[in-house]
Amino acid sequence: MSFNGCPGSRAIDFGRTERNPVETTGKIESELRQWPVQLHLISPSASYFTGADVLLAADCVAYSYGDFHRDLLKGKTLGIACPKLDEGQDSYIEKIRAWIDEAKINTLTVAVMQVPCCSGLLRIVQQAMEKATRKVPVKYIVLTLKGEILQEEWI
Numbered sequence: 243m244s245f246n247g248c249p250g251s252r253a254i255d256f257g258r259t260e261r262n263p264v265e266t267t268g269k270i271e272s273e274l275r276q277w278p279v280q281l282h283l284i285s286p287s288a289s290y291f292t293g294a295d296v297l298l299a300a301d302c303v304a305y306s307y308g309d310f311h312r313d314l315l316k317g318k319t320l321g322i323a324c325p326k327l328d329e330g331q332d333s334y335i336e337k338i339r340a341w342i343d344e345a346k347i348n349t350l351t352v353a354v355m356q357v358p359c360c361s362g363l364l365r366i367v368q369q370a371m372e373k374a375t376r377k378v379p380v381k382y383i384v385l386t387l388k389g390e391i392l393q394e395e396w397i
Contacts, residue, residue: 273311274320281323282330286340293346294319298338298367299353300360301327306389307353314353314383325354325362338370342378353383356392360384 276290281298284291297318304310304322323334341347352367354360364382371380384393 270311273315273317276319279320279322281321281334281337282328284321284337286337286345290319291341291345291347293348295349295351296321296341296347297351297353298323298363300324300355300363302355302360303353303385306355306387307385307391308389314351318351323363323366325366326359331362331366334366335370335373338367339373342370342374342376346376347378349379349381351381351383353385356384356386 276288278284295318297314298321299310299314301322301324303314307314321337323331325331328334338350341350350367352364354363367380371377380397382393382395382397383391386392
C-alpha cells in the first residue's frame with residue numbers, strides 16, 4: 243500500500259510491546275503552571291510570562307514524549323500550537339514577539355515532532371525574533387514519532 247500525502251499524516255502502528263514498568267510512589271503531579279495554554283487563547287501580557295522560561299510545544303509533543311512534564315515543562319510557562327492545522331498564525335508571530343519584547347521572557351524552548359510540517363513552528367519563532375528588539379536564547383528540540391529526543395540544540 244502506498245501513501246502519497248504529507249509524511250506527518252501517514253498512519254503508523256508502533257505495535258504493542260512489553261515495556262519495563264516505571265516504579266512510582268504516589269501520584270505524579272502536573273508541572274503545568276498556568277491556563278490557557280493554546281497560543282490563540284493566551285495573552286502574552288499575562289503575568290506568568292513576565293521574565294519566564296517559556297516552552298512552545300507542538301500539540302503532539304506532550305502525547306509522544308512520556309516525560310513531557312518532568313523533562314520539558316518543569317519550571318516553564320507553556321504555549322502550544324500546531325503549525326499544520328492552526329489558522330491565523332500571523333497572530334502567533336506577534337504573540338511571540340510580545341513575549342520577547344514586552345514580557346521580557348528569559349528563554350524560549352521550541353519542541354516539535356520530526357515530521358516536516360512541525361518545523362513550521364520554528365519558522366514562526368524565527369519570524370517573531372526578527373521583529374523583536376530584544377534577543378533571547380532559543381532551544382530547539384525535535385522528537386521522533388516514538389517520543390525520543392532526536393535533536394536538541396541552542397540556536
